[in-house]
Amino acid sequence: MKNDFRQKLHLEPQKGWLNDPNGLCFFKGEYHVYFQYAPDRPDGGGRKCWGHFKSKDMLNWQFTGIVLFPDTPDDKDGVYSGCGLVKGDKLYLFYTGNVKQDGDHDYTTSGRGANVILVTTDDGQNMSEKKVLLRNSDYPDYCSCHVRDPKVWEEDGRYRMVLGARTLDDKGCVLFYTSDDLEHWEFEEELRTADLGYMWECPDFFRFGENEYLSISPQGIPNEKYRFQNVYSSGYLAMQKGTYTEWDIGFDFYAPQSFEAPDGRRLFYGWMGIGDIPYFNLTTGQGWQHCLTLPCELFAREDGVLLRQPARELEQLRRDSFDITDGRFCDTELPFELVGAADKAFSVVLAGVFSLVYYNGEAMLRFMGSAGCGRTARFAKLASCRDIRLIADKSSCEVFLNGGEIVFSTRMYPADTNVKLITEGITGRLYKLEGIEVKTDG
Numbered sequence: 001m002k003n004d005f006r007q008k009l010h011l012e013p014q015k016g017w018l019n020d021p022n023g024l025c026f027f028k029g030e031y032h033v034y035f036q037y038a039p040d041r042p043d044g045g046g047r048k049c050w051g052h053f054k055s056k057d058m059l060n061w062q063f064t065g066i067v068l069f070p071d072t073p074d075d076k077d078g079v080y081s082g083c084g085l086v087k088g089d090k091l092y093l094f095y096t097g098n099v100k101q102d103g104d105h106d107y108t109t110s111g112r113g114a115n116v117i118l119v120t121t122d123d124g125q126n127m128s129e130k131k132v133l134l135r136n137s138d139y140p141d142y143c144s145c146h147v148r149d150p151k152v153w154e155e156d157g158r159y160r161m162v163l164g165a166r167t168l169d170d171k172g173c174v175l176f177y178t179s180d181d182l183e184h185w186e187f188e189e190e191l192r193t194a195d196l197g198y199m200w201e202c203p204d205f206f207r208f209g210e211n212e213y214l215s216i217s218p219q220g221i222p223n224e225k226y227r228f229q230n231v232y233s234s235g236y237l238a239m240q241k242g243t244y245t246e247w248d249i250g251f252d253f254y255a256p257q258s259f260e261a262p263d264g265r266r267l268f269y270g271w272m273g274i275g276d277i278p279y280f281n282l283t284t285g286q287g288w289q290h291c292l293t294l295p296c297e298l299f300a301r302e303d304g305v306l307l308r309q310p311a312r313e314l315e316q317l318r319r320d321s322f323d324i325t326d327g328r329f330c331d332t333e334l335p336f337e338l339v340g341a342a343d344k345a346f347s348v349v350l351a352g353v354f355s356l357v358y359y360n361g362e363a364m365l366r367f368m369g370s371a372g373c374g375r376t377a378r379f380a381k382l383a384s385c386r387d388i389r390l391i392a393d394k395s396s397c398e399v400f401l402n403g404g405e406i407v408f409s410t411r412m413y414p415a416d417t418n419v420k421l422i423t424e425g426i427t428g429r430l431y432k433l434e435g436i437e438v439k440t441d442g
Contacts, residue, residue: 001333001417005283005395008335008435009317010272011053011061012291013037017044018051020149020202020255021269021292023084026262027091030054032124033269034093035292036081039066042289048078048098053438054124058295058313061438064125074099074115074132081149081202081255085159085182091121092182094161096148097132109168112145116163118183133185139175140190142167147175149202151257152182161185164200164216167192172200172218193237196244197221202234202255206266208300212239215247217255226381230254231276238304245305249380250365250409251279251372252396258298266298267311272396272409279374282413283395293409294391294398307404310391318431327424333432334417338390340428342401348390351420353412356399358385358425363401365408373413380406388426391433392419 012018016039023034033053040046050068055061068079075097082095097115105111116134119127139147146166153160161177173192177185197218204215217234227246234254235246247256247270256270273281273290281289295311322330324340338348345359353371357364363385366377382402389400394417399408421430 003334003394003414003417005286005413007291007393007395009294009314009391009393009433010291010396011035011438013039013051013288014063014440015042015287016040016046017042017288018290018292019044019271019273020081021257021271022050022081022095023093024257024259024267024269025084025086025091026259027084027086027124028089030056030124031058032084032091033292034067034084036079037066042284042287044289048080050079050095052125058311059316059436061436063438063440065441067125067127068093068095068119070097072097072130074113074130075117083151083257084259085152085154087182089122091124092152093119093121093127094133094150094152096150097130098148108144108146108166110145114139114145114147116150116161116185131183133183134177138185138187139163139165140187142169143175144168146199151204153205160188160205162203162205162214164203166199170198170220172197172216172220174200174203174214174216193242193244195221197233202257204257206258208266208298208306211300211304213237213306214239215256215258226379229378230274231278232274234270236306241304247308248407248409249378250399250407251277251375251378252411253293253409256293268296268298268308269293270409272411279372281411282373291396296404299404305405308407309400309404310389310398314391317433317436319434321429321431324423324426324428324430326427328422330421330430332419332421332430334414334419335391335393335433335435336421337392337431337433338388338421338423338426338428339431340388340423340426342385342388343425344384346385346388346425347423348388348426349422350392350397350414351422353414353419354397356390356408358401363406365399365410367412371412371414373411375410375412378408378410380408382406388428
């Protein structure tokens with residue numbers, strides 16, 4: 001069947017451009033996923049708003065439309081990224097209002113306002129009036145005009161906020177603020193590390209036990225073969241160790257955010273896209289572009305390394321299945337899921353689309369022909385590979401190795417939804433997948 005690239009498993013826009021996940025939370029019995037949304041054009045031009053999905057189970061979703069517009073002098077050039085905090089029967093949403101002044105400016109050292117703005121909502125959709133909490137004058141004087149993407153949480157009876165920033169000497173950092181009432185904020189401290197880019201976007205702070213983690217999306221790190229292969233990186237700082245580990249080795253991953261589910265799990269979404277890429281997406285010609293990753297759960301290993309696996313709710317989408325044995329050739333249809341144990345060396349080939357090969361301590365994802373739309377190859381180092389979980393949708397694929405120690409997330413564009421899968425060195429199961437449901441009322 002000819003592929004229209006409309007997906008079955010991923011949240012994506014009906015029109016326009018989607019990017020960063022925002023305001024992730026569980027509020028009044030529903031999961032809420034806000035996202036940065038440019039509804040007017042698939043290339044991201046035009047208004048920068050927030051769109052909104054909600055669901056009771058992460059399988060049946062409703063798109064309620066645009067919930068925040070750039071409609072005040074304090075956010076006239078964009079409702080940029082932010083977060084959500086549930087307090088009682090209210091949801092507090094914090095975001096950056098982007099303002100670009102007229103005149104001869106470079107919009108890095110002058111001409112840009114970066115306002116932290118708060119709105120509240122009783123139902124997740126209808127918003128209060130906007131209140132500006134922080135302006136450029138509230139940030140340290142060594143910061144450029146690039147300060148954005150607030151993440152707020154409660155800690156020891158107070159509230160804390162972290163903001164991503166770029167200094168005037170082009171160093172990435174984050175700024176920590178504290179508050180007693182969610183409205184009046186005081187600067188607490190700055191955190192930066194050497195040689196980790198010129199701007200840190202989309203910070204996220206959380207804990208597993210006694211260990212603290214800071215997720216960031218740094219820009220301006222030189223590319224290497226096994227690290228920093230994308231134009232921009234996304235990863236986490238293990239605060240006790242001071243180490244930076246990338247979240248994803250695939251072509252399409254940026255700006256992740258996490259939140260706590262009612263049962264205590266830490267759930268995680270990323271933007272399955274990235275800015276300023278040398279490759280492209282075929283859906284742009286159809287009037288829309290980008291999606292979010294699958295919802296995932298985060299786990300902390302004993303050594304502090306974070307593992308990422310698809311949320312367990314997605315297992316309810318499994319339907320017909322059959323065994324995969326070493327050297328298996330099979331015809332299947334998108335979407336599907338492969339779960340298997342790996343040998344010392346293995347390969348998975350989606351004929352005419354890509355190959356995934358593990359051999360001698362290296363994993364390589366390589367595209368074939370035109371299905372990658374300019375995507376070529378990505379590499380990962382890992383001493384051994386015990387297992388693989390691969391979920392392929394109609395125009396994307398997410399691969400989880402060693403229980404989610406290494407993840408490749410990428411868009412792909414096979415011409416047909418009927419595909420041939422070839423595996424060697426893998427024993428497991430292949431599942432056909434039913435899609436999630438997304439209703440639209442806006």
